[in-house]
Amino acid sequence: MLYAILCYNSEDVVGSWTKQEDDEVMARLGAVQEKIAEAGKLGPVVRLLPTTAATTLRKGRDGPLVIDGPFAETKEQFLGFYVVDCETLDEALDIAKELQAANRGPGAYEIRPVSIFRPGALTT
Amino acid sequence: MTADPSWIDDALTAARPQVVGALLRYFRDLDAAEEAFQEACLRALKNWPVNGPPRNPAAWLIFVGRNSGIDAVRRRAKQTPMPPEETVSDLDDVETPMVERLDGAHYRDDILRLMFICCHPDLPATQQVALALRIVSGLSVKQIARAFLVSEAAMEQRITRAKARIARADVPYEAPGAVERSERLAAVAAMIYLIFNEGYSAGVEEADRRAPLCDEAIRLARLLLRLFPTEPEIMGLTALLLLQHSRTAARFAADGSIILLEDQDRGLWNGAMIAEGLALIDKAMRHRQPGPYLIQAAIAALHARVGKPEDTDWAEIELLYAMLERQEPSPVVTLNRAVAVAKVRGPEAALAMVEPLEERLSGYFYFFGLKGYLLMQLGRSADARCAFDHAIALANTPAEAAHIRMHLDRLMKESGEAARA
Numbered sequence: 001m002l003y004a005i006l007c008y009n010s011e012d013v014v015g016s017w018t019k020q021e022d023d024e025v026m027a028r029l030g031a032v033q034e035k036i037a038e039a040g041k042l043g044p045v046v047r048l049l050p051t052t053a054a055t056t057l058r059k060g061r062d063g064p065l066v067i068d069g070p071f072a073e074t075k076e077q078f079l080g081f082y083v084v085d086c087e088t089l090d091e092a093l094d095i096a097k098e099l100q101a102a103n104r105g106p107g108a109y110e111i112r113p114v115s116i117f118r119p120g121a122l123t124t
Numbered sequence: 125m126t127a128d129p130s131w132i133d134d135a136l137t138a139a140r141p142q143v144v145g146a147l148l149r150y151f152r153d154l155d156a157a158e159e160a161f162q163e164a165c166l167r168a169l170k171n172w173p174v175n176g177p178p179r180n181p182a183a184w185l186i187f188v189g190r191n192s193g194i195d196a197v198r199r200r201a202k203q204t205p206m207p208p209e210e211t212v213s214d215l216d217d218v219e220t221p222m223v224e225r226l227d228g229a230h231y232r233d234d235i236l237r238l239m240f241i242c243c244h245p246d247l248p249a250t251q252q253v254a255l256a257l258r259i260v261s262g263l264s265v266k267q268i269a270r271a272f273l274v275s276e277a278a279m280e281q282r283i284t285r286a287k288a289r290i291a292r293a294d295v296p297y298e299a300p301g302a303v304e305r306s307e308r309l310a311a312v313a314a315m316i317y318l319i320f321n322e323g324y325s326a327g328v329e330e331a332d333r334r335a336p337l338c339d340e341a342i343r344l345a346r347l348l349l350r351l352f353p354t355e356p357e358i359m360g361l362t363a364l365l366l367l368q369h370s371r372t373a374a375r376f377a378a379d380g381s382i383i384l385l386e387d388q389d390r391g392l393w394n395g396a397m398i399a400e401g402l403a404l405i406d407k408a409m410r411h412r413q414p415g416p417y418l419i420q421a422a423i424a425a426l427h428a429r430v431g432k433p434e435d436t437d438w439a440e441i442e443l444l445y446a447m448l449e450r451q452e453p454s455p456v457v458t459l460n461r462a463v464a465v466a467k468v469r470g471p472e473a474a475l476a477m478v479e480p481l482e483e484r485l486s487g488y489f490y491f492f493g494l495k496g497y498l499l500m501q502l503g504r505s506a507d508a509r510c511a512f513d514h515a516i517a518l519a520n521t522p523a524e525a526a527h528i529r530m531h532l533d534r535l536m537k538e539s540g541e542a543a544r545a
Contacts, residue, residue, distance in 0.1 A: 011350070012138035013131075015343055018336075021130075049396075052349040052362065053403040068407060069353035075180060105131025106177045 002043065002114035003084050003092040005099065008076040009107030011050055021104065028102035036084060036095055043083030043119065051077050076108060083114060132172050136165050139182040140262045141347060145234030146186045151193055152297055154241070154259065154287060160193035161185070167192070182231075232351045233299055239344070240308040241295050243315035251286040253319050258283050261340050271322070271334050309352060313361050313417065316344050320365050327521030328376040338369050349404075359408035360418025363401040367424035370397035382527045386433035398428045419448045438467035455481040459491060462498075471501040489518040493528060505535050 017025070036042040051070035058065045070077065082099075086092040089111065096109040143164065147157035164185040178184035242256035254272070257263045263271075269279035300308060323337030345362040352358050374388035383389075405425050408418050423444045426437050445461035458481060466474035475498045478491070485491035496511030512532050519525035 013134045016137045049400045052346055053400055055407055105134050
């Protein structure tokens with residue numbers, strides 16, 4: 001089963017990390033990712049730009065409505081996601097726990113089974 | 125819970141503008157608000173490691189800070205006459221969820237007010253910046269003094285003076301109307317830009333110490349944009365700061381000399397900052413009628429978008445500067461447009477634009493730098509030398525002076541070669 005691990009944290013908090021702190025977090029997360037990749041279980045990894053860069057398209061009565069900003073006003077924002085290939089939910093939870101330990105502070109990881117997955121052919 | 129206590133510091137830093145802003149609304153006194161915030165932080169440091177993080181750290185801090193502030197008011201009340209009714213009434217028996225709701229509704233204006241009092245027009249620019257860094261960002265006096273290269277005592281005095289001036293001034297506590305809100309927003313945007321420039325205009329020897337000012341300005345701009353997500357000018361401001369800051373690593377050579385935009389190693393530009401800046405500009409442009417920050421950001425974007433300097437769309441840059449000139453006529457903007465004109469139509473056309481500005485820009489380093497450069501391109505070496513001498517006298521940093529001296533040396537060498545030939 002493919003699981004998406006969705007990362008939530010307060011953008012105010014993540015945004016006040018110094019560059020050094022941010023780099024440290026990314027390095028620790030990178031080490032965890034490497035481990036999952038070596039086990040052949042890691043799909044795409046995505047870190048999103050801040051929600052201030054987001055635009056939302058919403059279905060309006062008279063056609064689509066383009067709104068500045070993220071989909072919902074929440075205390076924690078959707079900051080990025082992983083796709084991992086795991087036998088069980090427990091296994092996906094273990095990965096999320098490792099990511100959590102490598103990250104800084106609170107925040108949350110939502111584990112969502114994936115319905116449709118097309119890896120695409122993007123390279124950067 | 126993680127053993128790493130750094131998350132508490134992170135949470136306190138992130139919550140600070142909202143919490144101090146709310147406490148300021150309750151106590152209507154900056155010192156009281158700061159004191160209450162400090163107290164709330166102390167209690168958080170004791171409480172949070174034991175009980176884990178509260179669901180909403182800012183609401184927790186506001187609630188605790190408010191109660192501790194009221195205690196302090198009561199203690200003082202034993203020695204002094206009772207404080208005005210509105211400072212104490214109706215505050216102490218509120219449940220956290222209610223505080224949360226209350227502050228959810230107010231917090232946008234709370235943060236804006238907190239930032240706005242720092243840019244009171246009575247305060248000189250340096251005091252505005254120092255005060256904002258102290259009050260909104262929560263940097264220590266020592267950190268701010270270090271960034272401004274002054275002693276801690278001098279900075280302490282500067283901030284105390286600024287606070288005293290604000291205490292005497294009228295601070296508007298009622299919720300602002302639409303016009304007032306947009307006026308405050310404009311003042312706060314200008315103050316954030318000022319903080320950025322304090323960091324950005326430093327020479328290389330100060331750059332490391334001052335770079336945190338740029339980061340802090342970007343953090344404040346993003347914060348403001350989260351509060352006002354549909355304001356194209358705040359998108360423009362944030363993008364402008366990001367795009368300028370993205371070039372930081374490429375701006376100085378190892379010996380501290382300035383590397384001009386067109387000579388910079390673009391591989392050193394920060395790709396993530398550029399991506400965020402460009403995304404914000406795309407969003408903002410959908411609103412049409414770009415304002416000054418957005419136009420400047422769009423100009424910076426035209427540099428950021430191309431991999432090689434020779435691909436730069438100077439004609440478009442000139443158009444944007446012309447647009448900026450119409451909105452905010454200033455000789456400095458005209459001077460910048462002249463740089464684009466020089467690229468598009470040659471040094472002669474540019475020089476014709478620049479020369480009428482001399483009277484108004486007689487104390488401006490960049491004016492004489494550009495004038496000298498244009499004259500040099502036109503082969504008028506003696507005039508160019510004269511302009512460069514002026515520029516060196518007006519240089520703000522050793523790096524600026526060194527850059528001009530390099531041109532002068534080249535002129536000397538060329539004229540020497542010409543004489544020998």
